[in-house]
Amino acid sequence: MGLPAVLTAQTSETVPYQYSHDEAPYTYLSENAEQLLGNTGWDDEIVPFTLPFEFKYQGETVTSWLMDTYGGLYPNEFNMGQDIPGILGIFCDYTDNGNSSINLETTGEAGSRIAKIEFRNVGFWSSEPLTDSANFQIWLYEGSNKIEYHVGPNHVDSFLFVIDEMVLVVGLDYYMPNDSVFLHTVNYNDNTNTDTVLRYYINEEEDPPAELLEAIMYGNHYPQEGTVFRFDPSSTDDTVGIKDMPRLISSVSPNPTSDLLTLKLLHTPAPDATLSMYPISGKKLMQQPVTDKVSRVDLTGLASGIYLLRYSERGLSQTIRIIKR
Secondary structure, three states: OOOOOEEOOOOOEOOOEEEEEEEOOOOOOOOOOEEEEOOOOOEOOEEEEOOOOOOEEOOEEOOOEEEEOOOOEEEOOOOOOOOOOOEEEEEOOEEOOOOOEEEEEEEOOOOOOEEEEEEEEEEEOOOOOOOOEEEEEEEEEOOOOOEEEEEOOOEOOHHHHOOOOOOOEEEEEEOOOOOEEEEEEEEEEOOEEEEEEEEEEOOOOOOOOHHHHHHHOOOOOOOOOOEEEEEEEOOOOOOEOEOOOOOOEEEEEOOOEOOEEEEEEOOOOOOOOEEEEEEOOOOOOEEEEOOOOEEEEEOOOOOOEEEEEEEEEOOEEEEEEEEEO
């Protein structure tokens, strides 16, 4: 994913869509669905397709559609040069696992139809062996121009997004001027889905920092079956805050470690500062107050594995992956 490297914080910005989260039973597309890509051993492919009705993305009529095997759609080829789909879908490096397909079906009556693009039984590029699989659909609504992502049955080892460093992003990418990109992404923390709008200035000479990926990634787990991510076109009065990417931690060392960690902060901690530890399964193992810029964390009682160390203060948090030997 060709992500830009520099984040600029904003106080507020009118964004094109309002996010909401829902749950609904997942239904596979019917046998009448059009196959956009079958079981061909595909990887990193882009396929054109058409819709039987007019759809507007950010108020602009879409005259051409491209689907990529990362799970996204390019309306009017938007951001093809940056390799970031306008409609991100559930964005990850998918591949044909030997029984995969991508299909399109339109349901409903004229004037209120829904175009549904389904990524069925797709595998993941770095999964060895190819046992991990996922299902999801992108729904495009005629008339309302609403966008939804529906999560189906999946079998995804959570280690896939930690050890193999697979990027998993859910959301939208907006048209913006001045060599910048706005990513409206959903994050999963503490069993809650919340959206964040981040602005990046494009700098092709720099690699994106780890903190940037941490800010836009959905989490360490694939979304749960039945989850629905909804993006409704905003009225002109809707305003969403552009959130800063927290940079609170200076360093955590040594990492990997067998017993003790040293946490260094960029500034003196706030009065409500806390430090929490989670396994990748998400259940909190411990929480302690933080009162100094340098703190010690004792891991001697934890089993070997991968953990998430989260520092929080004043409604902000930063999470770092820790390997316990």
